[in-house]
Amino acid sequence: MTYKALFLDIDGTILKPDHTYTESTKDAISQVMDQGVEVFLATGRPIHEISELAGELSIDSFIGYNGAYALYQRENIVDEPIDSAVIDKFVEIAKENNHEFVMYTNGKNYFSNLDSPTVTLFTEAFQMKHNEAYTPAINHQILGVTVMNVEPSQPSLYEFDPAFHLSQVNVEGVENSYDIIRDTVNKGEAITKLLQRINVAKEEAIAFGDGMNDKEMLRAVGEGFAMANAHPDLFQYAKHRTTSVTDSGIFNGLKELGLVK
Numbered sequence: 001m002t003y004k005a006l007f008l009d010i011d012g013t014i015l016k017p018d019h020t021y022t023e024s025t026k027d028a029i030s031q032v033m034d035q036g037v038e039v040f041l042a043t044g045r046p047i048h049e050i051s052e053l054a055g056e057l058s059i060d061s062f063i064g065y066n067g068a069y070a071l072y073q074r075e076n077i078v079d080e081p082i083d084s085a086v087i088d089k090f091v092e093i094a095k096e097n098n099h100e101f102v103m104y105t106n107g108k109n110y111f112s113n114l115d116s117p118t119v120t121l122f123t124e125a126f127q128m129k130h131n132e133a134y135t136p137a138i139n140h141q142i143l144g145v146t147v148m149n150v151e152p153s154q155p156s157l158y159e160f161d162p163a164f165h166l167s168q169v170n171v172e173g174v175e176n177s178y179d180i181i182r183d184t185v186n187k188g189e190a191i192t193k194l195l196q197r198i199n200v201a202k203e204e205a206i207a208f209g210d211g212m213n214d215k216e217m218l219r220a221v222g223e224g225f226a227m228a229n230a231h232p233d234l235f236q237y238a239k240h241r242t243t244s245v246t247d248s249g250i251f252n253g254l255k256e257l258g259l260v261k
Helices: 021-034 052-057 084-096 119-123 136-141 186-195 213-217 232-237 249-256
Strands: 005-008 038-042 062-064 068-072 075-079 102-105 109-111 131-135 144-148 164-168 180-182 203-211 221-227
Touching: 005 021, 005 109, 005 180, 021 038, 021 052, 021 203, 038 052, 038 186, 052 221, 062 164, 068 102, 068 186, 084 102, 084 144, 119 144, 144 213, 164 213, 180 221, 186 213, 203 213, 203 232, 213 221, 213 232, 221 232
Parallel strands: 005 038, 005 203, 038 062, 109 131, 203 221
Antiparallel strands: 062 068, 068 075, 102 109, 102 144, 144 180, 164 180
16 A cells, blocks of 8 residues: 555644654654655644644644644645634633633634633643633634533533534643534544545545544544554544554554555
8 A cells, every 4th residue: 555645643642741752753754754645733733833843843734723724735725713603602601610711713822811720731731832811802713622620521511512522632631621623623524625635545544643632533544543642432443553652653653554664
């Protein structure tokens, strides 16, 4: 099989808990690029927060905001803001339950309360820099939402519309945070559109992930890898299980496919 596209989650897949990556990860990405494979970063993060990492890895194609925005070499392929009326409802639920939140636009991260210790912990966990206080004026621009300080019994509060579900953030220290995912706007749907754009078959694509926001992505490619450190519920969606992010998981997975040495 000749593989032509590789989709990589960031946190827990490329980046270790200390925000660094192994040299073998960078080497693996470089080796597949040399073989003509198009590499995409595919993340729940906003694209404006990953430019430094993208530059270090020489990657210029992206899926951000859990699939709401996608770029192929600077060409905009997906741009799907959330309906502003739905955002109003999310904010109402968060305030009623003392949850913090962040709303992502194409350029900024808008937090419910920048002075909250919960928010501080979250921004530090993801090293977020483009932060401002939330204002309803930006509701029509929202590409993604994460709610914080959510008890295990509470995610269903936000699932008032069957088109939405919550996905727990698989990062140490912020496990009480959940991404709000749309059934028709997610990493998997974005991959399908990107593969159509670059004329690559599903069977010619590979993906690596570790969180439940990666389940659609792993099913949208021919070779889906779950990291050993993945959320336990993710393994059922993956064709393969590789080693952990701290043990060269991407390199070892690509080696299994015969793509790296």
